[in-house]
Amino acid sequence: MLLIVELLLFGTGLYLAITGKAGAWAAGKGYSAEGNQVRLAGVVLVLPLPLAFCIGVVAGIVDPDLIIVASLIEFVMVIGSAIIATFILRGARKPVGITPPVPPANIEPK
Numbered sequence: 001m002l003l004i005v006e007l008l009l010f011g012t013g014l015y016l017a018i019t020g021k022a023g024a025w026a027a028g029k030g031y032s033a034e035g036n037q038v039r040l041a042g043v044v045l046v047l048p049l050p051l052a053f054c055i056g057v058v059a060g061i062v063d064p065d066l067i068i069v070a071s072l073i074e075f076v077m078v079i080g081s082a083i084i085a086t087f088i089l090r091g092a093r094k095p096v097g098i099t100p101p102v103p104p105a106n107i108e109p110k
Helices: 002-019 036-046 048-062 064-092
Strands: 031-034
Touching: 002 036, 002 048, 002 064, 031 036, 031 064, 036 048, 036 064, 048 064
Parallel strands: none
Antiparallel strands: none
């Protein structure tokens, strides 16, 4: 089950990191986000899968009984990266469909 969540986060993070755009599905209903903060959130979402693999390999080599500890670390990494990416995207998002007010162009002084 954790592998499925990690693969979903990896795919989402890869998409965000490559495109630099987050639609309403990632930024929230009625919002979108673009730019380097979205790419940073994508990198944060990609990190748990390779890090969990490295931690699992090292724990398996050092002591096979440490696999349970590695699984707990993996779980914390997945939850932590999702929370961090959510905060990054919340800071980068902008409302969709709301145009800023434009002042009249031909205002003359009295």
